[in-house]
Amino acid sequence: MAWRPLRALRRRWAAYRYRFVPWLALNLRRQRRTLRYVPESSQDKIISDEEVFETLLKTFKALFLNDFSRQADILALLPEVKCQYLELLTLEQKWSKVTSCNHGSQQVFSPEEVLLNTLGFTVSRDRSSLVSAGTGVFVTKGFVPKGTVVSMYPGTVYRKHEPIFFQSLGNPFIFRCIDGILIDGNDKGLSRSVYRSCRRRDQLGPFQMSDESWLTASPQNPLAVGQYVNNCSHEKAANVCYQEFDVPGHFPLELKQYLPNIVYNHNIERLAANQRARGFV
Numbered sequence: 001m002a003w004r005p006l007r008a009l010r011r012r013w014a015a016y017r018y019r020f021v022p023w024l025a026l027n028l029r030r031q032r033r034t035l036r037y038v039p040e041s042s043q044d045k046i047i048s049d050e051e052v053f054e055t056l057l058k059t060f061k062a063l064f065l066n067d068f069s070r071q072a073d074i075l076a077l078l079p080e081v082k083c084q085y086l087e088l089l090t091l092e093q094k095w096s097k098v099t100s101c102n103h104g105s106q107q108v109f110s111p112e113e114v115l116l117n118t119l120g121f122t123v124s125r126d127r128s129s130l131v132s133a134g135t136g137v138f139v140t141k142g143f144v145p146k147g148t149v150v151s152m153y154p155g156t157v158y159r160k161h162e163p164i165f166f167q168s169l170g171n172p173f174i175f176r177c178i179d180g181i182l183i184d185g186n187d188k189g190l191s192r193s194v195y196r197s198c199r200r201r202d203q204l205g206p207f208q209m210s211d212e213s214w215l216t217a218s219p220q221n222p223l224a225v226g227q228y229v230n231n232c233s234h235e236k237a238a239n240v241c242y243q244e245f246d247v248p249g250h251f252p253l254e255l256k257q258y259l260p261n262i263v264y265n266h267n268i269e270r271l272a273a274n275q276r277a278r279g280f281v
Contacts, residue, residue, distance in 0.1 A: 001224065002237075007149075008080055011213055030078070045243065046241050046243050046281040047147045047149075047243070047281055048149060049245060049246075051147075051149075052132055052149055052243070052267045052279060053245075053248070055119070055148070055149045056247075056277075057252070057255070058118060058119075059115065059118055059119060059221075059223065059258075060252075060255040060258045061088075061113075061255065062117070062118040063086065063111060063114055063220065063221065063258055064112050064254065064255060064258075065088060065089055065092060066108060066109055066111075066114050067084060067108075067113065068085065068089055069108075071085075071180060071254070073205075073206035074206050074207060074254050075254075077205075077206070077207075077254070078254060081252075081254055096147045104195045104263070107207070109219075111219065111220055111221065111222040112124065112140075112141075112222050114222070115222045115223070116141055116142055119142075119145075119148070120143060120149075121139055121141060121143060121144045121148075122139070122140050122141040122142060122222065123138065123139055123140065123150055123151055123223070123225060124137070124140050124222075124225070125137055125138075125225050125228050126138050126140060128230055130230055130236065133232075134230075135228045136228060136229070136230050136252030137225050137226070137228050137230075138198055138230045142162050147281060148281065149223070149279050149281055150225045150240060150281065151223050151224070151225050151226040151229060151240075151243075151278050151279065152221070152224050152225075152261075152262030152277060153175055153183055153185055153226035153227055153228050153279070154185055154187075154193070154211075154214040154224045154226065154227060154261060155173065155183045155184045155185035155186070155227065155260070155261060156183070156184045156191065156194055156195045156198060156224075156261075156262055156263075156264050157174070157181060157182070157183055157261055157262065157263045158181065158182040158183075158184065158263075158264045158265065158266065159180075159181055162265055164184065164264075166190060167186070167190050167191050167194060168184075169182055171184065171186050171189075171191060172186075173185040173186040173187075173191070173227045174186075175227070178244060179246055183261065185226070186227075187214065187215045187216075187225030187227075192215055195212065195215065195262060195266070196215070198262045198263070198266070199212050199262050199266060201266055202262060202266060205258070207253055207254075207257075208256065208257040209256050209257075209259075209262065210256065210257070210259050210260065210261060210262040211224065211257055211258050211259060211260045214260045219260070220258065221258040221259075221260055224260035226279065240281060241281050242279070243278075243279050243281050244277075245277045245279055246277070247259065248275050259277065261277055
């Protein structure tokens with residue numbers, strides 16, 4: 001029966017070794033065919049920031065329109081924005097009447113259906129096809145063209161000096177960006193509590209500055225599953241790449257409710273800073 005503890009130990013090592021620096025150093029040469037080397041942040045661009053921004057804007061607007069009936073509190077404070085969305089909704093309903101037999105009220109889709117109708121594909125979490133890799137992310141419908149944003153890495157964003165020790169214990173979802181910023185994408189335990197606390201802290205009346213539904217099995221932003229995208233293996237090369245994107249300050253206020261990231265430290269400096277997002281292309 002001694003093989004059982006050994007098997008459990010091997011599973012834990014398989015999950016941990018990608019965060020063990022000596023192992024990484026020894027295996028860099030072996031992994032060269034699947035690793036992507038980015039010597040500096042300026043070269044971390046598969047597609048332009050403008051393309052990422054337009055993809056997020058397009059997707060979030062579609063989600064907002066689909067959930068229009070529940071946005072009354074926000075729209076009451078943004079009359080100009082309300083007029084813009086009413087025009088879009090009117091056009092959408094006219095097109096729906098032309099292409100279907102639905103002449104009633106607004107048809108409401110699931111977030112996954114909205115993603116399919118907007119970007120042409122859906123992604124979801126399921127058991128990984130890699131051995132001992134746990135949960136993975138799959139394209140379940142449609143087709144993903146090369147150079148398309150397919151998911152976002154959700155979580156609490158920590159700068160270099162901010163405390164993350166206790167959250168990091170036994171946590172395989174800590175992601176380190178090129179500039180040293182960390183994103184904790186764990187949806188359980190202390191990490192979950194920290195994210196929810198920071199989100200409530202930053203809420204401005206009816207305006208939610210981030211999305212917490214990624215902590216559940218049914219995220220309202222279907223792209224917020226990036227923390228479950230698995231690393232490459234010797235047998236299978238990576239089919240997506242990480243790309244960092246700083247959400248600009250002029251990002252529409254009403255759409256921030258779909259951003260799956262929140263900063264850990266709230267201060268005056270942060271108010272002037274852009275929000276960090278991490279995507280897969």
